[in-house]
Amino acid sequence: MADLIALCDTDAVSEDAALRVEHDGQDYAVYLYEGQYYVTADLCTHGPGYMSEGFIEGCEVECPFHQGKFNFITGAPTSPPCTEALKVWKVTVQSDKVWIDPSSGTVA
Amino acid sequence: MSVVVIGGGQAGGRAIEALRGNGYAAPITLIGAERHLPYERPPLSKEMLLDPSSTKIDWVRPDEWYAANSVDCRLGVSASRIDRAGKRVVLSDGGTLGYDDLILATGAAPRTLAIPGGDHPACLAIRTLEDAERLRPFLAPGRKIAVVGAGFIGLECAAAARSHGAEVVVLERAPRVLARGVTPRISSLYADLHRAKGVDLRVGVELVRIDGPANAPVLHLADGSTVAADVVVVGIGVIPQDGLARDAGLAVEGGIVVDAYGRSSDPSIWAAGDVTRHFNPLLGQHIRLESWQNAQNQAIAVAKNIAGLETVYAEVPWFWSDQYGINMQITGLTQDGAEDVVRGDLDGFSGLLFQMAGGRLIAAVGLNAVRDLRVAKQIIQLGGAVRAEELADPAVKLADVAKRLKG
């Protein structure tokens, strides 16, 4: 059984913007899209931009720094200058909270 | 089939990346006057100066990529002539190169001071890696830097120099800083900021002559006063490098004239980046931009068109500048008589200044307000009617305004 941690309450996340959560030195961005929750690393793979300050359109998040884009479900880059995927975590929703196993992050 | 790209800057690099990314498999040759593969310039006046020991360079693609994607890079070589009838380019090393499609991505070059001593050896513009490298040793306490021109690059250099304790004098001919880029309200905020950080900022002054030894230039102003410095950073704008195009008889009007696809008046010749005066369908006019977004995305559109994927380049202009840890972003295109609307704490460098005309949002400046600014860009693009009161009200989410416009 994986060690799950609760990142936030489900109602703390809106469709317009990812929520930034810090846990144990890692910054996460939590997204809500069509009723499902998704989690990626908050820091852009290209530079100093944070996804939690980014712009959301559908299942893509646009970095506020250079406007590179990622699919936040898979973490894959979808628009330059980003070329490396964001780390993503599998999400479990339970008791109105968003949970992940910090050690289960994967990079596409 | 083959493509030749002239100019190995950001636009040239992104065009090549996007050609390969969109299935273009024929030969590609890059002709670059600089000795380097394409890199991004914004850090030259920011990160590279703020951390003078940093060795990080923002390459568009690492060098292995060009070999792996069969791109023939001829660096340190420039194109000296285009033979349109023969569809070939004549190179500075005497060689020639045939093309089916030619991309001109020659960018812009710093304007030099047209005054006696304007070519003084202590004068330096910030456009290349070598330029930033040359400025680095002066970023230290006890050194004195004169910056000519209070545009974005000049002020970013001033901010970086102050962060290392160097003495900085900024000389600007216009009555305000950033006069070309922002409205008077933002100009005065930034003038106050630089003065508060210890910059000796002088606006409305005319530099008439530079003399003195190579390592101790003396700047003479029209009012008879002088400024002594160790180095002179000249940031008085850039000039589009459209000479090749003009000599070849292409339409040129302060930049190579291209349509919304990036095509010049010769259907085999395309252009992208700082060198273009391009038709922007959203604005309904030809514009020339000097911006990172334009260099990247116009180049991508050109590449797709060459690869056979018809793509119109239609974007709301966007630009940013970092000074003293404050991120400024600008979007849209302002016009005379526009109405200013403020959201948030502009004076505290945390808010936005909107510009409205005819009941629509046409431009916005955000200070440490990245997300709102991005939504403002979307609202400008959507182009519907908005009210000043809702934009000014922090309780109204801009995303909701955008949603309404989307309908």
Ligand SMILES: Cc1cc2nc3c(=O)[nH]c(=O)nc-3n(C[C@H](O)[C@H](O)[C@H](O)COP(=O)(O)OP(=O)(O)OC[C@H]3O[C@@H](n4cnc5c(N)ncnc54)[C@H](O)[C@@H]3O)c2cc1C
């Ligand atoms: C210091 C600095 C800071 C900046 N900061 C920002 C910022 O914060 N935000 C922003 O949006 N934009 C910024 N910009 C602007 C942005 O970097 C430019 O808009 C962008 O670099 C333009 O790219 P380009 O490829 O069109 O031209 P360039 O980058 O100028 O590249 C053109 C290349 O073509 C080469 N060339 C020219 N003629 C020939 C020839 N005949 N043969 C072969 N090669 C040739 C040149 O040597 C050069 O390498 C900054 C620019 C500078 C210089």
Ligand code: FES
């Ligand atoms: S830092 Fe995210 S796109 Fe550059």
